[in-house]
Amino acid sequence: xxxxxxxxxxxxxxxxxxxxxxxxxxxxxxxxxxxxxxxxxxxxxxxxxxxxxxxxxxxxxxxxxxxxxxxxxxxxxxxxxxxxxxxxxxxxxxxxxxxxxxxxxxxxxxxxxxxxxxxxxxxxxxxxxxxxxxxxxxxxxxxxxxxxxxxxxxxxxxxxxxxxxxxxxxxxxxxxxxxxxxxxxxxxxxxxxxxxxxxxxxxxxxxxxxxxxxxxxxxxxxxxxxxxxxxxxxxxxxxxxxxxxxxxxxxxxxxxxxxxxxxxxxxxxxxxxxxxxxxxxxxxxxxxxxxxxxxxxxxxxxxxxxxxxxxxxxxxxxxxxxxxxxxxxxxxxxxxxxxxxxxxxxxxxxxxxxxxxxxxxxxxxxxxxxxxxxxxxxxxxxxxxxxxxxxxxxxxxxxxxxxxxxxxxxxxxxxxxxxxxxxxxxxxxxxxxxxxxxxxxxxxxxxxxxxxxxxxxxxxxxxxxxxxx
Amino acid sequence: xxxxxxxxxxxxxxxxxxxxxxxxxxxxxxxxxxxxxxxxxxxxxxxxxxxxxxxxxxxxxxxxxxxxxxxxxxxxxxxxxxxxxxxxxxxxxxxxxxxxxxxxxxxxxxxxxxxxxxxxxxxxxxxxxxxxxxxxxxxxxxxxxxxxxxxxxxxxxxxxxxxxxxxxxxxxxxxxxxxxxxxxxxxxxxxxxxxxxxxxxxxxxxxxxxxxxxxxxxxxxxxxxxxxxxxx
Numbered sequence: 020x021x022x023x024x025x026x027x028x029x030x031x032x033x034x035x036x037x038x039x040x041x042x043x044x045x046x047x048x049x050x051x052x053x054x055x056x057x058x059x060x061x062x063x064x065x066x067x068x069x070x071x072x073x074x075x076x077x078x079x080x081x082x083x084x085x086x087x088x089x090x091x092x093x094x095x096x097x098x099x100x101x102x103x104x105x106x107x108x109x110x111x112x113x114x115x116x117x118x119x120x121x122x123x124x125x126x127x128x129x130x131x132x133x134x135x136x137x138x139x140x141x142x143x144x145x146x147x148x149x150x151x152x153x154x155x156x157x158x159x160x161x162x163x164x165x166x167x168x169x170x171x172x173x174x175x176x177x178x179x180x181x182x183x184x185x186x187x188x189x190x191x192x193x194x195x196x197x198x199x200x201x202x203x204x205x206x207x208x209x210x211x212x213x214x215x216x217x218x219x220x221x222x223x224x225x226x227x228x229x230x231x232x233x234x235x236x237x238x239x240x241x242x243x244x245x246x247x248x249x250x251x252x253x254x255x256x257x258x259x260x261x262x263x264x265x266x267x268x269x270x271x272x273x274x275x276x277x278x279x280x281x282x283x284x285x286x287x288x289x290x291x292x293x294x295x296x297x298x299x300x301x302x303x304x305x306x307x308x309x310x311x312x313x314x315x316x317x318x319x320x321x322x323x324x325x326x327x328x329x330x331x332x333x334x335x336x337x338x339x340x341x342x343x344x345x346x347x348x349x350x351x352x353x354x355x356x357x358x359x360x361x362x363x364x365x366x367x368x369x370x371x372x373x374x375x376x377x378x379x380x381x382x383x384x385x386x387x388x389x390x391x392x393x394x395x396x397x398x399x400x401x402x403x404x405x406x407x408x409x410x411x412x413x414x415x416x417x418x419x420x421x422x423x424x425x426x427x428x429x430x431x432x433x434x435x436x437x438x439x440x441x442x443x444x445x446x447x448x449x450x451x452x453x454x455x456x457x458x459x460x461x462x463x464x465x466x467x468x469x470x471x472x473x474x475x476x477x478x479x480x481x482x483x484x485x486x487x488x
Numbered sequence: 489x490x491x492x493x494x495x496x497x498x499x500x501x502x503x504x505x506x507x508x509x510x511x512x513x514x515x516x517x518x519x520x521x522x523x524x525x526x527x528x529x530x531x532x533x534x535x536x537x538x539x540x541x542x543x544x545x546x547x548x549x550x551x552x553x554x555x556x557x558x559x560x561x562x563x564x565x566x567x568x569x570x571x572x573x574x575x576x577x578x579x580x581x582x583x584x585x586x587x588x589x590x591x592x593x594x595x596x597x598x599x600x601x602x603x604x605x606x607x608x609x610x611x612x613x614x615x616x617x618x619x620x621x622x623x624x625x626x627x628x629x630x631x632x633x634x635x636x637x638x639x640x641x642x643x644x645x646x647x648x649x650x651x652x653x654x655x656x657x658x659x660x661x662x663x664x665x666x667x668x669x670x671x672x673x674x675x676x677x678x679x680x681x682x683x684x685x686x687x688x689x690x691x692x693x694x695x696x697x698x699x700x701x702x703x704x705x706x707x708x709x710x711x712x713x714x715x716x717x718x719x720x
Binding site for chain 1: 495504505507510511514515516517518520533538541563564567568569570571572574584590591592593594597598601602640649650651660663666667669670672673676677683685686687689690691696697699700701702703704
């Protein structure tokens with residue numbers, strides 16, 4: 020037996036992409052896939068042009084408008100005029116560089132982290148970057164995905180590489196079985212609530228254990244999506260036969276012998292039995308139930324039947340932040356979260372806008388109606404999701420129940436598209452950030468699963484979907 | 489890239505944990521404005537009241553700390569979104585150095601790309617600096633010696649990754665450095681085509697696009713608009 024410890028999944032993915040070692044833990048990494056969006060993509064192309072440099076490998080970059088595009092049904096690129104300018108800059112840069120651009124209406128447009136894996140652009144084992152922190156979503160199929168800044172995206176355009184310092188490795192073992200009706204979103208919020216929003220800073224996280232292996236691929240994307248809310252730039256799940264079956268046949272995935280060769284490689288992407296992690300955490304999945312946030316950080320997560328905290332019960336260090344969060348959210352100390360009246364529901368975002376998410380929400384909405392005074396939006400994550408959902412009639416379910424069925428994009432998660440929750444209004448949202456002002460100045464956000472969000476729309480208040488009449 | 493060697497200035501204490509990049513700069517600001525225009529909108533949720541007036545309770549509006557070039561921050565500063573505009577907005581109000589117990593990983597990297605120095609110190613060390621600079625008395629941050637000096641002879645040492653430190657001191661541009669390695673990159677790619685052919689075997693765009701049906705405005709979309717009209 021060798022004295023050398025085995026490799027983690029992250030080590031294997033990292034090593035695959037090292038062009039050369041730069042010393043001090045740094046390496047020049049090859050970037051296999053680069054995804055660009057409208058918010059800053061046009062600026063990256065302009066910066067590159069200002070340097071007089073061409074795109075190194077245009078076939079590896081893919082662009083689509085998502086952040087600043089309107090989700091209004093029947094929208095066009097300019098429906099939100101500011102977004103129209105950003106869209107034109109991205110499209111112009113992409114076309115000049117020979118980069119694939121998936122326009123509104125093409126059938127491929129969508130939120131970058133929904134669109135890229137579902138089209139087979141992102142594959143297990145590839146490195147993928149995007150100027151968006153939720154690029155960690157792609158770790159759900161075993162891709163080395165991480166968010167980057169604008170300057171780094173120019174570096175990728177110019178060289179197809181990045182200079183990166185290797186992070187430490189953490190594993191979160193989720194043992195047991197998630198109870199019926201408890202989703203990957205609940206698990207993710209539970210983990211962040213327990214470990215804190217900074218627990219993953221400086222780490223690449225691998226999720227493993229029986230509860231993770233039991234998740235379908237879309238749920239794995241959801242779990243990895245929230246890694247950055249735990250502070251980590253990377254979230255990973257080892258690809259398995261379920262992943263391989265999911266990727267097979269996707270439009271941009273390899274075909275035939277090339278696919279089989281790829282799948283053989285993907286089957287080796289697993290942490291060795293003797294692999295060492297700098298940090299390891301265990302979560303008992305059977306103890307997790309429907310979970311929702313009460314405050315202004317994703318770590319402010321509690322069970323649906325719990326109460327918001329009482330600052331007077333906390334120590335001096337913790338009290339001010341909790342007090343400020345309660346005040347912003349309009350909560351008295353220690354009240355039960357269930358029963359809180361709401362104004363808005365948003366079902367969408369790169370966390371929870373895939374077909375299975377919409378199916379879960381539709382199961383709650385079917386035969387019921389949105390409460391008076393509540394605006395409830397369903398925003399599919401991509402045009403492919405929209406098409407698939409409409410093919411099985413989910414839009415009819417939502418429309419009959421009084422939900423709005425909208426067009427794909429980031430919409431109310433990011434509020435950079437003319438769509439906002441008003442000051443003081445309360446929204447149950449399937450997105451990933453409940454920061455101060457995230458959904459609009461003064462907006463109050465509660466993060467939850469699609470079923471919980473749909474149930475809140477029906478009840479008109481935060482509610483346990485399992486007890487809906 | 490701009491250089492960072494030494495700075496001297498007031499250090500504003502903004503010691504809340506988990507200040508995220510949405511709070512540092514709202515997304516609609518960066519959608520609408522160029523990077524040089526973001527300063528007035530840095531930390532706007534903290535600096536301004538809902539009516540747009542300055543909030544005198546915010547430390548950045550107090551005379552001693554207006555124009556501070558150093559920020560003493562809480563844990564996990566710059567968590568959340570990858571927006572590099574968070575760094576640009578802080579630079580727009582004159583911040584060149586943020587000192588915190590920990591940082592969001594992407595924000596931390598973005599600082600170095602723009603000549604901003606993020607320094608990790610313990611809560612206790614930041615408390616000492618806050619005490620020494622409480623009325624606006626300047627701190628001196630020296631990247632050559634990796635020290636922070638305050639009045640009364642206070643001296644705190646910090647560490648910065650050596651790669652990052654050299655890049656800031658020299659102002660070397662990562663993209664220029666990597667472009668000089670073009671031969672190595674192309675050679676690696678040539679080997680990779682044989683090693684991982686599946687990464688390179690993309691279908692023709694026409695073929696891949698043909699497999700995806702466009703979205704039309706017919707049918708359900710019309711019903712959606714009707715639904716929208718009935719639910720204002």
